[in-house]
Amino acid sequence: MAADSFDFPAALAKALADPQIAGNFKSALGGLRGKRLALFADPAELARLRATGKALKGRTLSRLPELLVQLEANCTRNGIRVHWAETTEEANRIVLSILRAHGADTVVKGKSMVSEEMGLNHFLEEHGVTPVETDLGEFIIQLAHQPPSHITAPALHMNRKQVAELFSKCIPDTPYTEDVLELNAIARRVLREKFRTAKAGLSGVNFAVAETGSLVLVENEGNGRMSTHCPDVHIALMGLEKVVEKLEHLPPLMRLLTGSATGQLLSTYVNVVSGPRGPHELDGPREVHLVILDNGRSNMFQDAELSGSLRCIRCGACLNNCPVYSRLGGHAYGSVYPGPIGSVITPQMEGLDAKGDLSFASSLCGACEEVCPVMIPLARHLRRIRSECEAAPGQGLVRGRGAKRCAVKTLGWRLWAFVERRPWLRERLLALAARLTGRWTPAVGPLAAWSQARTLPKLARKSLRQRVREEGVRHG
Amino acid sequence: MNRPSPAGKVLLFGTCLADAVFPDAGMASIRLLENCGFQVAYPLEQGCCGQPAYNSGFPDEARAVALAQVKAFAGSDAPVVVPSGSCAGMLRHHYPALFEGRPELFEVLAFSARVREFCEFLAEAAPTLPDSGPPVRAVWHSSCHALRETGSTPAAKALLRALPGVELVELAREWECCGFGGTFSVKRPEISAAMVRDKVEDVLAARADVLLTADCGCLLNITSAAQRMGRPVRGMHVAEFLWERVSGTASTQQPATRAGEANHGR
Numbered sequence: 001m002a003a004d005s006f007d008f009p010a011a012l013a014k015a016l017a018d019p020q021i022a023g024n025f026k027s028a029l030g031g032l033r034g035k036r037l038a039l040f041a042d043p044a045e046l047a048r049l050r051a052t053g054k055a056l057k058g059r060t061l062s063r064l065p066e067l068l069v070q071l072e073a074n075c076t077r078n079g080i081r082v083h084w085a086e087t088t089e090e091a092n093r094i095v096l097s098i099l100r101a102h103g104a105d106t107v108v109k110g111k112s113m114v115s116e117e118m119g120l121n122h123f124l125e126e127h128g129v130t131p132v133e134t135d136l137g138e139f140i141i142q143l144a145h146q147p148p149s150h151i152t153a154p155a156l157h158m159n160r161k162q163v164a165e166l167f168s169k170c171i172p173d174t175p176y177t178e179d180v181l182e183l184n185a186i187a188r189r190v191l192r193e194k195f196r197t198a199k200a201g202l203s204g205v206n207f208a209v210a211e212t213g214s215l216v217l218v219e220n221e222g223n224g225r226m227s228t229h230c231p232d233v234h235i236a237l238m239g240l241e242k243v244v245e246k247l248e249h250l251p252p253l254m255r256l257l258t259g260s261a262t263g264q265l266l267s268t269y270v271n272v273v274s275g276p277r278g279p280h281e282l283d284g285p286r287e288v289h290l291v292i293l294d295n296g297r298s299n300m301f302q303d304a305e306l307s308g309s310l311r312c313i314r315c316g317a318c319l320n321n322c323p324v325y326s327r328l329g330g331h332a333y334g335s336v337y338p339g340p341i342g343s344v345i346t347p348q349m350e351g352l353d354a355k356g357d358l359s360f361a362s363s364l365c366g367a368c369e370e371v372c373p374v375m376i377p378l379a380r381h382l383r384r385i386r387s388e389c390e391a392a393p394g395q396g397l398v399r400g401r402g403a404k405r406c407a408v409k410t411l412g413w414r415l416w417a418f419v420e421r422r423p424w425l426r427e428r429l430l431a432l433a434a435r436l437t438g439r440w441t442p443a444v445g446p447l448a449a450w451s452q453a454r455t456l457p458k459l460a461r462k463s464l465r466q467r468v469r470e471e472g473v474r475h476g
Numbered sequence: 477m478n479r480p481s482p483a484g485k486v487l488l489f490g491t492c493l494a495d496a497v498f499p500d501a502g503m504a505s506i507r508l509l510e511n512c513g514f515q516v517a518y519p520l521e522q523g524c525c526g527q528p529a530y531n532s533g534f535p536d537e538a539r540a541v542a543l544a545q546v547k548a549f550a551g552s553d554a555p556v557v558v559p560s561g562s563c564a565g566m567l568r569h570h571y572p573a574l575f576e577g578r579p580e581l582f583e584v585l586a587f588s589a590r591v592r593e594f595c596e597f598l599a600e601a602a603p604t605l606p607d608s609g610p611p612v613r614a615v616w617h618s619s620c621h622a623l624r625e626t627g628s629t630p631a632a633k634a635l636l637r638a639l640p641g642v643e644l645v646e647l648a649r650e651w652e653c654c655g656f657g658g659t660f661s662v663k664r665p666e667i668s669a670a671m672v673r674d675k676v677e678d679v680l681a682a683r684a685d686v687l688l689t690a691d692c693g694c695l696l697n698i699t700s701a702a703q704r705m706g707r708p709v710r711g712m713h714v715a716e717f718l719w720e721r722v723s724g725t726a727s728t729q730q731p732a733t734r735a736g737e738a739n740h741g742r
Contacts, residue, residue, distance in 0.1 A: 012666050323653045327670045361664055363657025363671070364531055365620035380573070386533030404533075413529055417537040420492070420523040421544040430496050446662035453669030454700035457497050464490045464499035465520060473506055474517035 006334040008357045015332035021157060025326050028156050032320045035263025036371070053256045054375040056249050057311035064301060064310075067210040067243045068292070074213025078275035080288045088118040091293045095120060095202070095235055098289055099129055102233050104199035108191075110219065110227040111135035112204030113151060113314060114237040114293055116336045117349075120202075131202075132194045134223040139187055143170045149330030151316040151337060152261045157329045191223065201227035201285070205238035206313070207253060208290070211246045215290065217271040218257060220264075225271050234285035236273065240297050241310040253313065256373035260317035296349040296399075303397045309344045309381055311374040318368035318378060324361055333358060340368035344381040352389050352400030359385035427465050434459040485554040486514040489545070489591075491563045492524035493692040494713075501692060501713030505559040505594055508719050512602045521548035527566040530574065532659045539574055546571070546580070546587045556587070559594040559715050560691050561622025561629075562658075567591040569625050593622065594715060595632035595690050605718060607639040609726030614717070615645045615684035617675070617698065619691035620653050632690055632714055639721060648678045656697035672701040679709055687711040 015021055040046040060067060072082045085091035091114075099107060107124065109115065109131050121131045121142070133142040137155035141148060143166050148154030155163070160178050167186055168176040174186055195201075203224055207216040215236050217224045228234045244253065258264040277284035301307050319325045319339035330338035335346040335355060343358040359382050368378045385398065390410070393402030419426050433441070439459045443451040450456070468475050486509055494502040502518075509516045522545060530538035545567070549556050558564035568591040575584040614636065618629040636644045655661060655671025662668075675698055679687050687709050689695050695711050702709035720726040 009666075012664070016666055016670050323655070323671055324667055327667060360660070361667065363620070363653045363655060363660040363668070365653035365657065366624040367620070367651065367653065370624055383531060383533070386531070387535050388533075390533035410534075413532070413534045413537045417529065417540045420526070420541045423521055423523050426492075426495075426523060446659070449662040449665035452665055453672065453704060454697070455703045457696055457700065459496055460499045462499060464495040464502035464518075467499050467503055468490075468506075468518045468520070471503065474515065475520045476517070 006354065008332075008334065008361075011332040011334055012328065012361075015328040018329075020159070021329040022327065024157055024159050025329055028153070029320045029326050032153075032262065036260060036317065036320070037263075039259045039263045039265065049252060049256060050373055050375050052252045053313075053373050054311065056244065056253060057313070057374050060244055061241070061301070061307060061310055063245075064240070064243070067245060068240060070210040071208055071213060071243050072292075074210065075208075075215075075275075075290055076213075078213045080213065080215075080273075080275055080290050083289060083291045084294075085291055086294045088293065088295050091118050091237070091291050091295075092120055092123040094289075094291050095237075096124065096127055096129065098233065098235055099124075099200055102199050102287075104129065104231075104233065106130045106132060106194065106198045107200045107202050107235075108132050108134050108194050108198040108227045108231060109138070110201070110203035110217065110224040111138055111154075112202065112237050113148075113336065114204055114239050115202065116148060117239075117295060118237070118293070120237075132191070132198070134191050134194070134227055135219075136184070136187055136221055136223070139191065140166065143167070147331065147336070149338065150319055151314050151339075151341075153316070157331070191226075195223075195226040195230045198231045200233040200235065201229075201231040202235045202237065203228050205236050205242050205290075206257065207250060208238055208243045209245075209247050209250070210243050212274065214247070214272050214274040215288075216250065217273070218254065218267045218269075219271070220262075220268040222269055225269055228271055228273055229284050232285055233287045233289070234273065234276075235289045235291065237291050237293065240292050240294055241312070257313050257315050260315035260371065260373040299397060299399075300345070300348050305384055306344075306348065306381060306398070308376050309341065309348070311376055312341050312345070313374060314341075315373055317371045317373060321367045321371045322362075323365065323367065324363065328361075333361070340378045340382070341376070344376075344378060344385060347385050347389075347400075348398055351403070352385070352398060353403035354400070356385065356389040356400065356404050359389065423465065427463055430459060430463055434461075484514055485552070486516050486597075487549055487552065487554050487556050488516055488518045489522060489525070489549070489556050489558045489563065489567065490518060491558065491560045491692060493696065494559065497696060498692045498713060498716075501559060501716050504713070504716040504719035505557070508598060508715055508722065509557065509601075511719075511722060512598070514601070517554075519548045523548075525563040525566045526574075527563065527570070528658050530566065530570060531657070532663070535574060539578075542571055542574055542584070543580060546584055549587060549590070550583075553590065555597065556591045557594050557597050558591060559713065560693070561593055561619040561626050562691050562693060564591055564593040564628070565621035565625030593626040593628035593631075593690070595622075595635060596626065596628035598718075599631035599635050603634065604638045605635065605722050607641050607721050608724040609639075609641050609721035611641050611643070612686060612726075613643045613645060613684045614686050614688050615647060615679055615682040616650070617647060617654065617679070617687060617689040617694055618650055619689065619694050622690055623651065628690070635718065636688070636714070639718075641721070645682050645684055647675075647682060649674075654694045654697050656693045658693065661697060669701070672697055673705065676702045676705060676707065676709065680707060685710065686717065688714045688717055690714045 140155040150156040164178045206218045325339040347355040364379045388398045389404035490502040526538040526541035575581045654675040655668040699711040
């Protein structure tokens, strides 16, 4: 995605003017929220589970380098070839070279947000390889040439009618139908043929177990299983934060992931890939590769505070509960990861100059924090990114420190602080403003934006301070 | 009335928005607490809690203003009562974070520990208030911070439910932010406007005579958006509403006659 050319206000205006977004998102997200609430009906149990999730991921992060080394050793022992990529460019090259080595001109893909982060599909197409998305949501948006608009439900922004139109237009010999079962059957028919013929498959990783060298994939449609087992070569992509210490840590994490994302106790399929096909086994890939991507993550890891965002298990619950996301949809954020978590990690990955604005796309209402299964302090992180945006430029762990700083704004806040520390001065300024404007605050500066959707505030005849003095309240 | 005894001293943190726009809410808070037997004082050295700067990426400025509040309320161990979930959340939960690793931390922690949200404090001191007002249907809006930081929403609702003349209705999406978010409403006005418009629709759908909240920011946001939409909502800070009913000054007019009045800036 072209980070530099991203125009956030324009994207916002477009999203807010789209009645389809308002309709589709509100009902879909309401459904997801309801399912999550129904599953986690006992607040005490949920609190315990979240504390466990936070502790498990936190412990993993505290030993991250060591666990990654252990993961590599155990994967290698299992016959999985491990590759390290510092940048998305490097990761793309690694994937391409593996595909080329096997003469694969098509690759079937299970769902992977890291591959979106890499812009992998675009890169492969440019190099003559056809990526085929096999997750139903990803399959739909690939046909529509769109990026995902949600972390776990990529085609959330489209309704049945739009999918029906897309299928009849883009898939040969497909009559128009809005029947969900039939639409499913059409996708299945197309995809089964791809699974059968593709030489290589690719997937994401939900958890990589250091102790056993296993890659764990959570999915509902069976396409993940097909992508990882039918073709001869399986390439798994993961961000380096996906490592967990032990197999026995999975049940609570998995429960939190599926419960927070879709309200499921457990997903339909949980695939555990522990290596290529053995000598006497009948199925499975003959070669398994694991690409471990950094892309700014080790930088986040260095920051004592913001490293909390590496606990994220990509459930999307913060999106489902965010009043801003529900009105904008994912595309308006102009980044792979939308919503609250995206507004925290994207500025760290792509720099504050390109994506620092995202941190201001939140009222800091805290709904995201309230549902985050691993208790990431999202509001606190957003505030921190904002202060990085406004800080004096200089060396900092977050790239582009001070990118949004401007002299007028900084001076404005300094003046504000000066006045707020001198209540007598504030009182006089308010009285003066009231006299000059007839108590209506003028639509200038920040209040101009306020007045677009609201009438302007009217200053009181007498301030509380004044009334306290006049009406005999102790104030000494 | 269920008066706590012995009567103690209480300091009111009035909030900057009550000071400038809603002084009635501040005065009502004081009168209600006095009515419960407390000796209420309002330190004149107080100002804004600092949240606007804190949330806008200016922690140094926020700290300077925060420290001025800590000093304004020093020299006493009396509770600091705040008629705002948002400001109370800032004073109680965010001040300690703001001063982490600084020499003032312990002074700040001692201050933060004294902070109580108004409804929470009142519900403990006087769980049932006398009600001399006419029957009224009220809808409750909770600020995000009252809901998620101070946890004072149940206390506010309990106070209202205990009034015989008040029928309390709940908003369709009570958990959702009204879109104010302090500087968010001017920094990202387009998103904020979409949020507050939906909130106004929800409030109107509740068909209440009055909208109640414990936060002047939300009150200002919702009522002025409703007014701009040409569908005014009568809104009041909960302290003002309670004081009118306790003191017998609640309007006996048919609520409809006051429906056109956005209740701010008097």
